[in-house]
Amino acid sequence: MLGLCDGMKGVSLVAGIACLVALAGCRPNQVAQPTSPARSPSASPSPSPSPSPLPPQRLEAALPAPIEETGAATAAGRLYVMGGFNAAGASLASVYVFDGNTWAAGPPLPLAVDHPSAATLDDHVYVAGGHSYGRDSARLFRLDSDHWTELASMHFARGGHGLVAAQGRLYAIGGNNSRGNVGPLEAYDPGSNTWSVLTALPAARNHVSGFVANGAACVAGGRSPTTGRVDCFDPASGAWSRLPDLPLPTSGGGATSFVSGDVVMTGGQDASETRIVDQLVFYSQGGAWTGSEKMMSPRHGFELATFEGRAWACGGGSAPGLHPVATCTSVGDGPAASLNN
Incomplete structure (x- = not known):
């Protein structure tokens, strides 16, 4: 993711x-x-x-269509934005691919889904879970050149979760389905094409933002209830730990890590789900979440993906509820830039 x-x-x-x-x-x-x-x-x-300021946020080429509650990932030098809702509230199978210059249509997903999560493992894009016209999905797909390959399904259908690639496996964390929040953590082994159920997320929640920190699979924020909590699963020890809480509780925002290991988190909705959270914060190992800027074009319902050294936020909702946009923005690695100045 x-x-x-x-x-x-x-x-x-x-x-x-x-x-x-x-x-x-x-x-x-x-x-x-x-x-x-x-x-x-x-x-x-x-x-x-004077040292250069933190890498500025930047407006990027817009998506071909307004969408929100999508999955996003990068592979083979391309950025992929997949699934989501359109303005009519329909689940989508669309895939948009950006090569650094223009957007184009990619191979459509085998299943129209909103609230999926995406991640990159071994330079392949994976998409897991989501909701398809109100029906929960546990399905996993891998993009193989010009087509999607369906792989083993998760044990638990879920959407609004985080799919995180860490130490050679995919981790499905959090999310919800028709029965409520999904607590069990699942790990996918690409070698055996199997999912294993592991220790549950300490605080089950949905609309989380997934990322990697120091080799651990982490999720930040989320709701039911809305929180600023950050939990990380260490594949080596099999244990959960916590990072510092986000400055502001949020759900439905985006997070990703840079090559430097720094993490950025932005966007989402507040606890009342009536306001967009415009925080833009960075985390470096051993520190706290810091940041003085606001998110350019504040949104919720997107996933961040690192592309060409920057964290890209494409699509999302410009207001709580269903308000999809085609906007794309990006931001550079703030902490690394500060250390280099």
Whole structure:
């Protein structure tokens, strides 16, 4: 799931040449420093350049059609946005593919679904779960060149979950179905084409945002009830742990990780589901969620995917409920940029 992000400092130069100040005199509130050695203007150090601000958010090429509650992932140098709702509330089988220049139609999904989740494993796009015209799905599909291959279904149908690729497996985390929130965690092994049921998500919820952090499969936010909680499953230990909570509780936003290991989280809806949460925050290992910008074109109902080094948010709803848009925005890796400045 997935991979859709998707800032400051200034340095002043203390200038002043003592002998020139002495000749010119000081203004009433200035203090002369007669012991400072005189330097010629040509010898004065140049002002240090101001560091570049955090990578700005950017408006990208719009999708061919307005959609929300989609899955998104990248593979083979392309960005894929799949499924979702259209403006009429119909579940979609559409697949849109961006090559860095233009959008084109890709092979349609075998099943029209909204609220699926997507992830990339071994440079293949996978789409799991979702709801198809109100019916819950447990099906898993892999994109193989120009067609989709159906693989083993999950044990639990679910939509509004996070599909996260970590350490060679896919993890289906959270979500809901007609019976309520789905607690059990499931792991897919591509070698055996099987799903295993693992330790349940400590706080079952839906409309979560999935990402990878330090090799762990994580979900942030979610609802029923709406929360800022962040839970991570470590495949090596088989245990859950928590990262710092998001600054603002949210559901239906997007999260993804960059090559640096930094994570970005943005968008979603508030607890009342009457307002879009416009937070844009970053997490670096061992730190807290930080950020001072707001999401460009705030939305809910999208997945973030990392494409060409930036986190892309394509489609989504511009207001709570069904308000799909074709907007695409992206954001760069803020923490990494700060460390490099």
